[in-house]
Amino acid sequence: MGRLAYNPLTMSKTVLTRNNVQVVGRGDDVLVLAHGFGTNQTAWRNQVRAFEDTHRIVLFDHVGAQGSDLEAYSPHRYAGLESYALDLIEVLEAVQARDVFYVGHSMSGMIGLLAGLVRPELFRGMVFISASPRYINAPDYRGGFERPDIDALYETIEKHFDAWASGFAQAAVGPSATPEVVKAFSESLIALRPDIAIGVIRIIFESDFREQVTRLNVPSWVVQPLHDFAVPNHVGEYLAKSLPKGQLHYVPNQGHLPHMTAPNEVNALIAQALAAAS
Amino acid sequence: MGRLAYNPLTMSKTVLTRNNVQVVGRGDDVLVLAHGFGTNQTAWRNQVRAFEDTHRIVLFDHVGAQGSDLEAYSPHRYAGLESYALDLIEVLEAVQARDVFYVGHSMSGMIGLLAGLVRPELFRGMVFISASPRYINAPDYRGGFERPDIDALYETIEKHFDAWASGFAQAAVGPSATPEVVKAFSESLIALRPDIAIGVIRIIFESDFREQVTRLNVPSWVVQPLHDFAVPNHVGEYLAKSLPKGQLHYVPNQGHLPHMTAPNEVNALIAQALAAAS
Secondary structure, three states, X not given: OOOOOOOHHHHHHHHHHHOOOEEEEOOOOEEEEEOOOOOOHHHHHHHHHHHOOOOEEEEOOOEOEOOOOHHHOOOOOOOOHHHHHHHHHHHHHHOOOOOEEEEEXXXXXXXXXXXXXXXXXXXXXXXXXXXXXXXXXXXXXXXXXXXXXXXXXXXXXXXXXXXXXXXXXXXXXXXOOOHHHHHHHHHHHHOOOHHHHXXXXXXXXXXXXXXXXXXXXOOEEEEEEEEOOOOOHHHHHHHHHHOOOEEEEEEEEEOOOHHHHOHHHHHHHHHHHHHHHO | OOOOOOOHHHHHHHHHHHOXXXXXXXXXXXXXXXXXXXXXXXXXXXXXXXXXXXXXEEEOOOEOEOOOOHHHOOOOOOOOHHHHHHHHHHHHHXXXXXXXXXXXXXXXXXXXXXXXXXXXXXXXXXXEEOOOOEOEOEOOEOOOXXXXXXXXXXXXXXXXXHHHHHHHHHHHHOOXXXXXXXXXXXXXHHOOOHHHHHHHHHHHHOOEOHHHXXXXXXXXXXXXXXXXXXXXXXXXXXXXXXXXXXXXXXXXXXXXXXXXXXXXXXXXXXXXXXXXXX
């Protein structure tokens, strides 16, 4: 009855195109770099430069980001980070990657976590950069944001997307960023389709993975910038303590994009984690 | 730094409680029965009776259904069927099930599909009962529902949940159902928390897994009732043709719950599929 024979090539092509998957570098060990909100795989250029001589590097764009197949986006298909986690697993399958070292920034932290819960054997280790299991304060938990702030944020984004994006870019990269980085991040944010940006912002801020982080059976490194407006230090501490195999490292960086604004420090931590996980 | 040692027992307990997992029956082969919208694991009583002497049967309640941990529900955590797919994988992990035969009714069809895409080795075969990859008509696709009908449906459910549930129960089970089955399904629907019921109805009707069904590498049997108001015959045909290893079987049943209203016919098909997959 089957109309299509199962064809790994077809599968790979679908996924490779959808997520604009790129494999670069050389080496036996695989490093997967997963970007956060408002950026795409180009955010990792400093890490690619640092590790391409020693590692095979898998890069991709989450659906909705520049480079991905925007036709694949729908607010219902991508109503939670769980959908991105399934995509991540499909990306790793498509390139037949196993036992990878995963670095996830911001939303890709929890995306990696969810993938690691159902496919732990895919991951040798995980680095969470500026990641938060929950942004909104709750009883016995300080995520850093109050509900009314978040609701006001949604309203602003919906009404004045471009203005918000330019302000957010400045806040996110932090005061120490070079004008080039501010410009790059700002342009990348404004290039997002506003409906997608708003949809993704909502699923990020409404997410709550505090229970799931206690169950990840993968060695994990939490990279916490010293001044991240989106992820306060105690959230990084909470995350590292909650992860069964977690450890915490600070980077002396102001902002939510330390891999872009403090690449040397972040690369040193990644190198350290890579060595420990080998 | 890790505060908690990784503890499979803790993990299992979390998941087992969340999804009210029950393992019954005896035998080497594992049969997983996954319920659809508006029911819970009790919907499978006829199947349990038929297969408990020959199979180990895993039963569970999706989060939001009666029996599950309602505290685990949030509209953001369960914003798409992807979240239920991750739960399903965790349930199978928690009972250390592998190479199972999966039977999914209605929404659990696509939940099984999503789980099977990222964990094909978990599944020896899948039966999709009254399952649809997309309910709303689209260019070159007839799901059976028009957008205005669906929007009107949401409005009705939100305004008059109990009245809708009782009407829906009658329509869903079909005219040939015994009063007992109508009563059981109707009570089970009305017992749902309205906000959860509305949330789940929305993610079902907005879902679109037409691309994903072409990629499932698991032998699959589509069980299509002859008169299912939610899943027209051509949707069952479409599903069976799109599944790479799919085959179609009709059951001479009027309604969306053939495992409850035509249990003998459905059990015969399950037995046939089990034999073919062994």
